[in-house]
Amino acid sequence: MGGGHAGIEAALACRRLECSALLVTGRCARIGEMSCNPAIGGIAKGALVREVDCLGGSMGEAADRTRLHFRMLNRSKGRSVWGPRAQVDAEAYARMQAGALAREGVTVLEDEVVALHGPVGGVDGIVCARAGAVTGAAVVLATGTFLGGRLFRGEETWAGGRFGDFSAMALESDLRARRFHVKRFKTGTSPRVLRESIRFDRMARQPGEGEYSFSFGRAGPDRGSEPCWVTRTSRDTRRVALDALDRSPLFCGKIEGKGPRYCPSFEDKAVRFAEKEEHIVFVEPMGAGSQAMYLNGLSTSLPLDAQQAMLATIPGLEEARILQPGYAVEYTLLDPEEFDACMLVRKEPKLLVAGQVCGTSGYEEAAGLGVLAGLNAGRIARGEHPVQLERSESYIGVMADDLSSRSWCEPYRLFSSRAENRMHLREENADRRMVPVAMSWGLARGEDVRRVDRLERDISRIRALLEGTRKGVAGTQLCRRPSTGRAELLGVWPELAQEDVRAVEAILLDERYSGYIDRALRRIDQRRQLESVSLESVADFSCIEEICIEAREILGRMRPRTLGEAASLAGVRPSDLDGLLLHLGRGCST
Amino acid sequence: MGLDPGRLSGARRAVGLFRSGSGEALDQVVALSWKKGSSYTGEEMVEVICHGMDQAADRIVSAVVEEGGRAALPGEFTRRGLLSGSLTRLDVLVLGRRSAEGQGQGAAGATAGSLLRRLGEVERELEGRLEFGEQYGVGISREEAAAALSELLERATELEGVAAALERPARVVIAGPVNAGKSTLFNTLLGRERVVASQSPGTTRDWVSESAEVEGVTVRLVDTPGEAGGEHEEEAGRVCREEMTAGSDAVLWLSEGGASEPSGWIIDEGFEMLRVSSKTDLLRGPGVNLSCRTGEGLDEIRTWISRRVDLLPGLSEGMTEVRRHLEEAVSALSSAREDMACEEISEARRKLRGIVNGQRMEKAVEAALGMLCVGK
Ligand SMILES: Cc1cc2nc3c(=O)[nH]c(=O)nc-3n(C[C@H](O)[C@H](O)[C@H](O)COP(=O)(O)OP(=O)(O)OC[C@H]3O[C@@H](n4cnc5c(N)ncnc54)[C@H](O)[C@@H]3O)c2cc1C
Ligand SMILES: Nc1nc2c(ncn2[C@@H]2O[C@H](COP(=O)(O)OP(=O)(O)OP(=O)(O)O)[C@@H](O)[C@H]2O)c(=O)[nH]1
């Protein structure tokens, strides 16, 4: 269900496992549409796109072949947090994705899913408005922002999953009737303006940079680089926003859903960051030579006149003509407690979920979970047990684990800091991390397998050489010094000049980060141990004498489900965890 | 509580008349109010500073009591600060020590609690810089972060010094009737024949203390002369005992087959105690069954000693690690490796949190709270 970023990757993963796949979507013409800004990647998200690529997904290649502008974010802040980000041609991107579905033999059906098929606990298909019941070995729910979707702009509100699209009301009622726990979240988007109406001479030009491809070595022809533009809001912009607050659906209480803290609307920023006089706005093309420009950083659901008045205060946008105003969407999602880290709904052995409908926000997040859900749908169809990804090995694993193990009260966006092992989860080594697992699950491309194989062989050979000592230092030791780069290494080991550059780089980075990675792995292990101890059997924390009084009080109030959750509460100390363990009769051995 | 300018930050001030419940003007006062989270105790708080002499203060206090207030207990403010998380256990120890040394309030600029909080803030800012810096222009600059970090490094170094001063090995007394096997246990825990053990009752005449490693923790073990039991403690013996047990943290009470009740002083003086039935290869008893012959119960006793004894071995070592991580963070930042800097700060925080909240702190903290006076 769903022709968005999650649904597409899920269907493709099923096909890789040689299962037949049917993708049902509201409008075929809008498959792969980017509802918000036309950019793929970013910090952590860039690495995630590469993970999707290595698991056989198509997002990376589609972005490579349609990109207009590229930047490597954080280039000067440490290799583990580099963030490749591409501005793409939104329409061309959507066409590429639709093309991938056709090429891989996914059957596409244009229809509206109005209900799940089968009894509670035995869902085995869907019911479509026109085509009626369709059953299958597994079902993936990837309906994005469409479930009971409502759009808001100023005092206007109407039903819809996004601008100009329908709201999946019937399906939402069905999910509620089946007693799934659901929540409402909201998110918003920025106005798009007419290119000709912008005074670019009043803004800073931000050229694209560098050669890069998300899909390892399968990049399309370089489409040349279109510039992006940078401008800033001012105190006046803020004042306009504040003046219009009484007509904002967010602030007068029409929207109840929680919005993303990290991608706030401009009116949110105006209220929350009163001390910040200006906010950066990126003006980004929606397509090559497209008339529409996206105003990244100006997400808003204020009334149209206020949006226009805000633009009038921003250098270069004074006269900008709005093609599509900003708006907010509020939608229903499945509470993450309903599914596990395989993306499998706990009480429905054949139902999986992915994308915004399971609490995330962002194309890349949707794609990553889509691959995982599709993979497991395929495995269920083939009678194999569902699998999950390690949080120490991939951002997808971090995301699936985070989502399913905690109750979130706002859309989940991926950050590098969500990963304990972020020093290891680099975009640079995504293929080394993912291709081996992808291969074992039948998702990997032959060319990727061969490349990674060759690379690993090179790496072992060079590493063996570097175990040796020269000028009194072991080569691996030398790599660990903060000042060592490739050039410094070659100074002592000149023969490495003939070796594959990537292999040498990989060793340098692995060595540089090795101490951090070991520590992170230990922490993940500890956390897993703690998470595995259930506290469900504790009826009353206040009478546990083994722990201190303040901890009893906090635990009684928060009622954590596992020792891991208890550990994350402020005021609960390691000794209290020991005490809890003692109380549970498990001994103090951890 | 005395005025120190640092403490006033975050307070709102007002000047006016303090009136009793019935409206009678009592004194001209300055009132300071703190919001939740910003006061000494971390709670919402109002402090009234009166101009008049003690009499005026007394009148104000009685007026407040009349309206349902009550006087604070000794150390209550600190205890509340601890409960609300605005003070850490380490801070309480430092305060207790200062108070014992008659230094009073103030000078506690570098509390572990504030260091922990500031480190958290700097880490969040740096993470913001990593995650959103280039796309949304948020987060602090590298220079600002470096400056903030160097300052925190200084505070950490200061705390490292305090920690070294606070550190002392834990002290566990082995007590019990004559011939219970105390000296044998003492030697066994030490791993060598330090004192004489023999079947004649009353072998040990003097208090002997020796440093030992128990499950990786350094402690001081004390062997004692056997107690005659039942009879009244002699004055000379009591003085000697008090001298020797002062500063001890726990007592192992040994008796053959668990036959003898622990002496009154252990309970009276509130020592933590473990009852041990000794020589259980001969006769079993209640509590922990110990036989130095067969080794039964030894592990249990070791664990108890290393866990229950609430002292601070490794405190300054821990603070040294915190300081080292911060040094690494500063140097990572100066070579444009924000990712590593964040990692180091986060490790420093974890270590510091472990130290200030450590289990071994508990008892020492209780003792420190006892040393504080009203108003602290
Ligand atoms: C207004 C708006 C603002 C956004 N702002 C941000 C932002 O600020 N930051 C950010 O990272 N992301 C933002 N996004 C989110 C981003 O667009 C999504 O995260 C991403 O598209 C989710 O992908 P998805 O595959 O889960 O769902 P979508 O891309 O929403 O796709 C859902 C698909 O399901 C289909 N569908 C739904 N219901 C049915 C049904 N009953 N029957 C048949 N087909 C159905 C639809 O036709 C569509 O093809 C925003 C989205 C919107 C709409
Ligand atoms: N069977 C047996 N004998 C023990 C054990 N522990 C100690 N003994 C013996 O008991 C006797 C007394 O042991 P000590 O360790 O000297 O006893 P103590 O409590 O120090 O005695 P005083 O110093 O006289 O108070 C010695 O002969 C020990 O060998 C044990 O676990 N089992």
Ligand SMILES: [Mg+2]
């Ligand atoms: Mg003796």
